Amino acid sequence: xARPVRMLLRLLLVTALLxxxxxxxxxxxxxxxxxxxELTDPNFNETVVLVVFPExxxxxxxxxxxxxxxxxxxxxxxxxxLRTLHDPIYVGGPVRQDMLWYLVRSASxxxxxxxxxxxxHLSTDASFLDTWLTARGSIERFFVGYSGWTPxxxxxxxxxxxxxxxxxxxxxILDQKPEQLWRTLLAxxxxxxT
Numbered sequence: 001x002a003r004p005v006r007m008l009l010r011l012l013l014v015t016a017l018l019x020x021x022x023x024x025x026x027x028x029x030x031x032x033x034x035x036x037x038e039l040t041d042p043n044f045n046e047t048v049v050l051v052v053f054p055e056x057x058x059x060x061x062x063x064x065x066x067x068x069x070x071x072x073x074x075x076x077x078x079x080x081x082l083r084t085l086h087d088p089i090y091v092g093g094p095v096r097q098d099m100l101w102y103l104v105r106s107a108s109x110x111x112x113x114x115x116x117x118x119x120x121h122l123s124t125d126a127s128f129l130d131t132w133l134t135a136r137g138s139i140e141r142f143f144v145g146y147s148g149w150t151p152x153x154x155x156x157x158x159x160x161x162x163x164x165x166x167x168x169x170x171x172x173i174l175d176q177k178p179e180q181l182w183r184t185l186l187a188x189x190x191x192x193x194t
Contacts, residue, residue: 024114025055030168033061034185039162043094046182049147050173051154052114052122059154060114061147062092062101062122065178070144081133085142090178093147099124103140103173104132117170140174164189 033049044063051061070089076082082100092101101124109115110125120140123129132139149157157163166172166189176184 024057026115027053027055029053030116032064032166032168032172032185033158034164034166034182034189036161036164037186044147044162048181048185049093050116050122050168051147052116054114058151059149060122062103062141062143063090063147064141064173065181066091067178068144081130085133087139087142089142089144092143092145095146095148097145099145100126100129101143101146102129103143104128104137105140106132106137116173117168120170120173 030050030052033047033051035044035047035049039045046065047063048065049061049063051059053059067088067090072085072087072089073083091097101122103116104110104121104123105119106121107119109121110123110128112125113121113123113128116122129139158165164186166185172181172185
């Protein structure tokens with residue numbers, strides 16, 4: 001069955017975002033941004049954002065702790081694979097909330113992806129996702145939308161105290177309870193600062 005037109009459009013838009021085929025090289029290690037209590041922007045209040053730094057692009061990330069109610073069958077009624085999913089979905093950020101992102105563990109990275117840590121990749125690759133799910137592979141987490149900054153914008157926000165910056169690690173990304181993640185990492189970040 002052919003992909004829905006909206007999925008093809010998303011893939012084209014994301015392909016423009018991810019400049020080139022294959023996993024994108026990173027300029028530096030991924031980090032976790034922990035919103036300071038003073039950050040009142042409703043898009044990021046009490047959030048933890050996994051951020052990657054592509055060599056040929058701007059800082060890009062997904063919010064790890066903002067789960068939403070999402071009926072896959074309503075959002076993707078024409079897609080035979082996606083409409084059957086029951087996995088939770090998270091808001092990745094305020095940018096392009098009509099795009100589907102995911103975290104997957106795979107020895108072979110999806111064509112359009114960012115390496116995160118080890119075999120963990122952040123991707124929008126629809127072909128890989130279809131093949132992976134058909135083979136009964138598991139996805140670590142799904143997101144709609146993403147978070148993005150220009151490099152100077154993110155640096156200014158960090159310098160102004162909007163974010164605490166922690167190194168990314170697999171345990172925090174994959175194993176911590178999302179509903180407790182912000183408070184746990186805020187305690188860790190403020191303990192480091194004092």
